[in-house]
Amino acid sequence: DTAVSQTPKYLVTQMGNDKSIKCEQNLGHDTMYWYKQDSKKFLKIMFSYNNKELIINETVPNRFSPKSPDKAHLNLHINSLELGDSAVYFCASSQLQVTSGNTIYFGEGSWLTVV
Amino acid sequence: QQQVKQSPQSLIVQKGGISIINCAYENTAFDYFPWYQQFPGKGPALLIAIRPDVSEKKEGRFTISFNKSAKQFSLHIMDSQPGDSATYFCAASSGGSEKLVFGKGTKLTVNP
Numbered sequence: 001d002t003a004v005s006q007t008p009k010y011l012v013t014q015m016g017n018d019k020s021i022k023c024e025q026n027l028g029h030d031t032m033y034w035y036k037q038d039s040k041k042f043l044k045i046m047f048s049y050n051n052k053e054l055i056i057n058e059t060v061p062n063r064f065s066p067k068s069p070d071k072a073h074l075n076l077h078i079n080s081l082e083l084g085d086s087a088v089y090f091c092a093s094s095q096l097q098v099t100s101g102n103t104i105y106f107g108e109g110s111w112l113t114v115v
Numbered sequence: 116q117q118q119v120k121q122s123p124q125s126l127i128v129q130k131g132g133i134s135i136i137n138c139a140y141e142n143t144a145f146d147y148f149p150w151y152q153q154f155p156g157k158g159p160a161l162l163i164a165i166r167p168d169v170s171e172k173k174e175g176r177f178t179i180s181f182n183k184s185a186k187q188f189s190l191h192i193m194d195s196q197p198g199d200s201a202t203y204f205c206a207a208s209s210g211g212s213e214k215l216v217f218g219k220g221t222k223l224t225v226n227p
């Protein structure tokens with residue numbers, strides 16, 4: 001059973017297109033995230049939702065729009081794709097435990113290539 | 116203040132050797148310091164984590180050493196194995212925050 005699953009795993013698309021990545025978690029967690037990992041492997045948080053409510057919104061172009069239909073799903077829609085959007089996008093989830101820290105569970109990533 | 120600085124960027128170790136990866140932070144509000152391990156083609160996975168009330172935490176061959184006064188923490192991998200070859204990320208968060216700040220990663224290669 002995959003805990004955090006995201007689709008598609010690979011996506012090659014042309015500049016200017018609009019695309020979506022879907023994510024689902026079956027861990028019962030309240031919080032979900034989108035992280036971006038660039039070609040240098042740097043992991044940067046983009047968005048976080050807690051119980052369908054946006055709680056973290058880093059400096060991300062507004063071409064990127066997350067949507068959380070319920071707490072088990074967090075989708076990422078990207079408009080007008082640019083070459084610089086090429087990266088691996090990781091969905092993740094966690095159940096925040098204040099006393100023990102925030103263990104984040106990552107999906108396997110969606111490899112987006114914009115040509 | 117939100118940064119976590121990680122070094123080295125890459126590390127090559129012989130099988131059986133000790134791998135050491137270091138991280139430093141500025142934000143004194145950070146109170147949770149996990150290490151994540153990422154294999155090629157996979158997402159990062161929690162390896163081991165520490166809170167600042169202890170100076171060391173060991174799990175098998177993996178040990179975190181934490182120096183609160185220096186604002187530094189490090190990952191030691193004893194008896195390194197080729198299967199440990201991966202990218203390792205340190206991270207930090209504060210006050211039960213959902214926001215985890217990651218270091219830039221260290222690519223570890225363990226030669227057989």
